[in-house]
Amino acid sequence: MKKKNYSSLLWPLITLAAILVFNLIFTKGFFNIEIKNGHLFGSIIDIIKRAVPVMIIAIGMTMVIATKGIDISVGSIIAISGAIAAIIILNTGLSLFFVIFLSLAVAFLFGAFNGLLISYIGIQPVVATLILMVAGRGVAQLITNGYVLYIDHKAFEYLGIGFFLGIPFSIIITLIVYIITYAVTRTTAIGLLIQAVGGNPRASYYTGINVKSIKFFVYAFSGLCAGISGLIISSDIKGADPSFAGLWVELDAILAVVIGGTPFTGGKYYLFGSIIGSLIIQSLTTTILTRGVPVQYTLVVKAIVVFIVIIFQSAEFRQKVLRGLKRKIQ
Amino acid sequence: MITANPILAINRLCKDFPGVKALDNVDFFLRKGEIHALMGENGAGKSVLVKVLTGVYKRDKGKIYFEGKPFYVHSPKEAQECGISTVYQEINLVPNLSVAENIYLNRQPQIRGFIDWKATNKKAEKVLERLDLKLDVKQPLGSFSIAIQQMVAIGRALDLDAKVLILDEPTSSLNVKEVQQLFTIMRKLKSLGHSIIFITHFIDQVYEISDRITVLRNGMLVGEFLTDSIDRVELIAKLMGKKLAEFSSEQAEIEQGDENKQGIPFLEVQGLGKKGLIEPFDLRMYKREVLGLAGLLGSGRTEIANLIFGIDRADKGQILLNGKSVNISNPHDSLKFGFGLCPEDRKSEGIIEDLSIRENIILSLQVKKGCFKYIKRKIQEKLVSKYIDMLKIKTPDMEQAIKNLSGGNQQKVIVARWLASNPGLLIMDEPTRGIDVGAKAEIQKLILELSQKGMAILFISSELEEVIRCSQKVVVVRDKAKIAELTGTQINEHTIMNKIAVV
Amino acid sequence: MKLLFKRINRKKIPLYANFIIFVLIYALGAIFYRKFLSLRVFVNLLTDNSFLGITAVGMTLVIISGGIDLSVGSMMVFTTMLIALFTEMLHLPPIVVLPAVVLIGVLFGSLMGGLIHFFNAPPFIVTLSGMFLARGLGFVISLDSIPIKHKFYYNASQFGIQLTEKIRMPIIAIIFIAVVIIGIILSHYTKFGRNTYAIGGNEQSAVLMGLPVGRIKIMIYAFSGMCSALAGIVYVLYTLSGYGLAYMGLELDSVASVVIGGTLLTGGVGYVEGTLVGVLIQGLIYNFITFQGNLNVWWAKIVIGLLLLFFILMQRTFSTRTAAN
Amino acid sequence: ASGETEEKAAGGKKLVVGFSQNDTNNPWGTAETESVKDEAAKRGIELKYADAMTKQANQIKAIRAFIAQDVDAIFLAPQVETGWEPVLKEAKAAGIPVFLLDRGVDVTDDSLYVTLLASDFVFEGEEAGKWLAEEMNYKGNIVELQGTPGASPTIDRKKGFENIINKYPDLKIIKSQTAEYQMGKGKELMEAFLKAEGENIDAVYAHNDAMALGAIQAIEEYGLKPAEDIIIVSVDAIKDAFEAMVAQKLNCTVECTPLLGPGAFDALEKHLAGEKLPKWIKSEDQVFTKDTAADYIDSRKY
C-alpha cells in the first residue's frame, strides 16, 4: 500500500510542478513570497487560498467516490450553508460558534438526506444528489430572497480572509479538515471499510460490514465538507451569494479527485492526491487568468491541458513512450 | 521428448511479475488429438501460462509455435480467431446478459444483419443439452449458481469448435455427474482430432482422462510424463517437490467420537425456511462438531448456509444460540454472535480485488472488533504472516493486491479471513475449491483441529469424500429441502448417494 | 393476472413501472390544469425535448457500457456553431454542411473513445475535457450568437406531418422518434449493442470472451458523438441560430434522463425505451411548473426537485412491489 | 387603469399574460421579475410566470406552453438575441402579441413582436467609457472584468466601452478576462490581475456591479484603496453598488434598470387599445457617481 501510494501520487505531482515551472519561466515574480503586514503574500499563496473550497469539497468527494458513488449536490449545499450563516448573523445575536455550528449542522443534514436516499432507499447516487442539486439552490435563494446577503461580522470574516501566524486562516482550516479526515480514516478502520465497500459491496456485505451505514455517513460527511466550504466562500466575499456560490464546483471537485488518482470505479482512494488535484486545477485557472489568454480561448486551453494531463498520467502511454525512448538509445 | 509436429510448442517461455517469476523458461508441447493435463501447486504458473498463450499477458521471452508457425497474439480475440478456445479459471462471462447471449455473444445468428433471438436461444439450449443441462436460457446468467455458470462457460468454449481447447480448472465447482458429462464430450472431441489442455487439482480426474501430464512448480518446468507411466505417489511427489521418501501420507484421520453431544446444542435451527428458497429445516450443532452438508448442485446447501448467516432473511422459524433465541437479520448480526461464513463464490462474494492480502485477511476480524478499534499494524502483520505460513499462501509479500494471486491462493486468503475472525460457528461453503492436493489436506486437517478446539463447523463440499472424511454428522439436501441426517457409520458414500438419488 | 406476470420479462419491470408512472403523472396534470391533456401539449413535449432526447439515446449506450459522456451538450452547441460558420460565413450548401457536421461529431466521439481505450483514461475526465474543448471551440468560432438565415433551414424547420388542421408533428420530433427507434434496434438487435451490454457488465470478462472491446468502445463514443451532432442539427432547426452559450448543463439533464429511465450508472443494465420515458418525464415536470405559472422563482426549483424525488420514490416502490409479486 | 384592462378582456374575464424570464440567478433578474409580478398584481392581471434557468430551450418551451394555454399576451425576456423566429411565428399564428423585455431579438420580420422595452447595452458601455476616460484624464491602464462570454450584455458593454477608449491612445485596456458576472469570481480575477500588474492598474471596468463589489474586496486585501488608488466603474446600479459608493469604495455605476413591469403593462394596454407603439421603448438610464450616490440611495428599490 505504502509504496503504491507514492507512485500514484508521483504523476499528479509532476503535473503540478510542470504548471508551476511554466509560470516560473513566463510570469515574473510568480514565486515571490513576501511578508506584507505580517502576512504571507504572493501568487502561490493565492493559488492555495483559492483552491481551498475545492480542496475541502474534494476531501468529502474522495470518500464518496471511494465507495463508488458521486455527489453532485455539493454546490447547492455550499449555497445553503452560506445563506443560513448569513441569516443567523443578520437576524439573531447568536455567537459565532452557534452560527458555525448551526450552518454546518444543516449542511450535514442535507448530506445525510442524500445518504438516506442512496443507502437505505437504494436510489442511484447521481439521481439522488441531482434532486438536492436542483432543489438546494432554490432553498438557498428562498432563504436569502434571491439577493446577495452581506455579512458584516469581523469574526466571521476571519474564516475566509483572516490570517493565523501569517498564514491565511482558510488554508489552516483545510489543513485541519485534511488531518482529521486522514487521522479518522487511517487510525481507525473506517478507511479500510470504505475501500472495501467501494471495491466489492457484495463481498463487504458477506464480511459483515454494515455497507448501508458506511455509505450513509460518507454522504453526510460530504455534506459537512460542503458546509465548511460554504462558510469559507461566504466569509471570503463577506456575503452569501445563493445563486453563484459553489456553482459547478462539483465538477471541479470530481475532476480534482480523479486527477489525484482515485479511480471512479471505487475501492481505492488517495486523499492527498485529491489535494494535489485541486491545486492543479486552481493553478491552471490562475495561470489562464494571469497569462492574458483571450476569453474565447480559455476553455480550449483548459481542455488541452487536461488532455495532456490525462495522457501523461496513463500508464499505457508512459510504457509506450519509455519503450520508444529505450529503443532510440539502443 | 519432442515428438514430431506438435500442434502447439512452447519454448523457454518467461513471464515476470513484480517480485514473482511466474514462468521461468517453461517448455510445453501439445500434440494433435491428445488431452494434456497441466498440473502444479497453487501459484505454480498454470493460469499464467494459459494467459500468456492466449494473449492476455505479454510474454517477456520465449517462443510459441502453433501448427509449426510462430504464434504471437495480442488478445484473446486473436487467439480465438486462430483456433484456440479457452475457459479461464475464474468464470469470465457477463452476469447481466442471458445464458444464451453469453454463449453466443458476438456470434449470434442473424437475419439480415439483425440478431435472431429465437435462433440464438434455440441454439444455446442445444449446446447446453450436450452438457445435459436444461435451463431457461433467457434468464440472466448472474441468477444461476457458479456451477451452472461454469457449465455455460464450457458450453461457449465447446461451441467455438476450436483446434485447441484450454480448460483451466473447469471441474472445481462441478459434481461427479457433471464431470462425467464433460469428460464424455472431451473424449469425443479428442477422437475428432482436437487437442485439449486440461488444468485441475484432482488427481483422479487426471488419471481418468489425460494422455500426458506436464508438471510445473514455482514457474519452472518439472517435467512431462505419460500418464500411464507415472504412478500417483510419484506424481504427487513431483507436484509438491518432495523426494519420494519424504512424502508420507499426512492425512492423519482424526477420531470421530460421538461423545458430549447431549444437552443444549450450541446452535439450534428450528423450522428455518424461506419461500421459494428452501423448505423449513431443523439443525442441531454442538461445539467440537463438524456437520457436513451433502447434496447435488442446486440442491440448496448454499441456501441453508446463507439463511443461517443472515444473508437471506428467513420468513419462518428461528435460530437458538445456546438455547436462547437470537435475531439475525444480516451478516453483521451473525458476526456479532460469533458466526463466520466462508462464501461459495470467491470472485463476487469473497475477495475485494484492490485490497491487499493483509487487508483482505483482517477484514472480518476488524469488523467484529468494531471500526474504531483498529488493529495495530504490527499485530495485523503477525496475524497475517501466521496464516500465510499456515496455509502456504504463495506471494512475494502481504501487501500484494489479492487480484494478483493465483486462484487457489485467493481462496486460501478467504479461508484465512474467516479463520482469523475466530468464530464460534464457522460455515464453510466449498472452502477447498481450486486448492491443490497438499493444501487441501492442510485445510481438512485444520478443520478437524479447529473443531477439536471447540469450534462448530458447518462444512459444505461437492467432494463427497471430503465431507465424509471431515464430518461427524452429515445432512443430506435435495431439491431445496433437508431429507436426511446421518451419523456415525451411516456416513459413507453408499448411504449418502442412496439418499440423494432415491426419490 | 398471474399469466400476465409470467409473460412479463422480469428485467423489464422498472421499464414498465416507469411508463405507468409517466401516464399517472400525465393524468394528474390533466386533472389539475386546463388544456394539459391536449394533442398540442403532447406534441410539444416531444418537440421541445427532442435534442435532449437525441443526446440521451447516445448517452444511454455510453452508460450501458459503463462509461459516461459529459461532452454531449457542448458537442451539440459546437455543432450549431459549425453549421452557422459553414452556412453563414463560408456559404456552403446544406448538402455539404449536414454530413460534414455529423462526421465531425463522429470523429470527436471516436477521439474521446480512443483516448479512453488506448490510454485507459477515466471516461469522466476525458469527456469532461471534451466538454470544455467543444464549448471552447464554439467560442473560438464566435462569441456572438449567429442567426442562420439560409432558406433550407427555415423550410426544413417548417416541415412536418399535419396531425390535425392546426397541429403538426414537426420534423425535429420525427427525427427524435427515429433516433429512439434506431437506438432500440441498435441496442437490442445488433452485435454492437449486445457487446455494449457485455462491456458494461464486466469489461475484463468481455476481453477474455474475445470481444473486440477497444473497437466497440470507440464505436460507442462515436455513436454518442453522432447523436450530439444530430441534436445540434435539430437545435438549429429549433432556433435557426448558432449560439455558444446555449443550453449549459444539457449533459446533466441527459444523464438524469437516462438514469431516471432505469439505466444503471454502473453499467450493463438499461433500455433506450426507458430513456425516452425518462426524457418525457423531465419535460413533464417542467410543464407542470409552467402550467402552474405562479410559483415563486425559487419555489419552482424546489418543486422540480420534489417532483423528481416523488417520481423516483414511486418508481422504487412500484418496481419492488411488482418484483415481489 | 385596471378597470380599463378588465373591460378589454373578452367576457369580462381576467387578462392572462405569460412571462418567460430567462434567468433569475442574479439580483438584477430578480428585480425585473418582481417588478413585472407586482405590476400584474396591481392591475389585476393573471401572470403565468416561467423561469428558464438560463436555457433558451426552456423559454421556447414556456412560450409554447403559453400558446397551448391561450394566453392573451406574452412577455419575453430573451436569453439571447437569435433563435426566436420559429416560435414567435407560432405565437403570431395563434394571434398572441409578444412584448420583449430587456433585450432585443434578431428576426427578419419585426412584426413578430409588438415592442421592445430595454436599455441599450452598447450605450451603457459608452457611458461608462466616457465617464472613466474623463476621470482618468484620458491616460492610464484599465483592467476589464467581463461578464459571461457570449452573453449579449457582455458583448455590447465591451463594444460600447471600447468604442470610447480606443479613441484615446494613452488609455489602454491591459487585461480583460471573464468573471461571469459573479462576485466571488470578480474577487478572484481582480486578485490575479493585481498579482500580475500590481500598481500598474489605474482603473477597473466591470460589466456589472457584483463583479465590481468583488474587485473592491480584492483591492482592499491587496492593500490599496478602492476608488482612490484604483478607479472603479461598473454597470447596473443595484442598491449594493450605491452602498459601496456611499462608503466611497466605488466611483461610478451606469444604470441599467430592471424595473420594466409598469412600462410593459402600459405598452400592453396601449396595444390592446389599438395604439401604435415604437419598436424600441428605451429605458432612461442615468449615470451615478459616488458624489451623488447618497441622494439616491433611499429611493433605490433593488
Ligand SMILES: Nc1ncnc2c1ncn2[C@@H]1O[C@H](COP(=O)(O)OP(=O)(O)OP(=O)(O)O)[C@@H](O)[C@H]1O
Ligand atoms: N497479474 C499478476 N500480477 C502479479 N502477480 C501475478 C499476476 N498473475 C499471477 N501472478 C503470480 O504468478 C504466479 C502464478 O500464478 P498462476 O495464476 O499461474 O497460478 P496457478 O498455477 O494457476 O495456481 P492456481 O492453481 O491457484 O490457480 C503466482 O505467484 C501469482 O501470484
Ligand SMILES: Nc1ncnc2c1ncn2[C@@H]1O[C@H](COP(=O)(O)OP(=O)(O)OP(=O)(O)O)[C@@H](O)[C@H]1O
Ligand atoms: N438446475 C438449476 N436450474 C436453475 N437454477 C438453478 C439450478 N441449480 C441451481 N440454480 C440456482 O443457482 C443458485 C445456487 O444454487 P444452490 O446454492 O442451491 O446450489 P448448492 O446447493 O449450493 O450447490 P453448489 O454449492 O454445489 O453449487 C440458486 O439461486 C438456484 O436457484
Ligand SMILES: [Mg+2]
Ligand atoms: Mg490458476
Ligand SMILES: [Mg+2]
Ligand atoms: Mg453452493
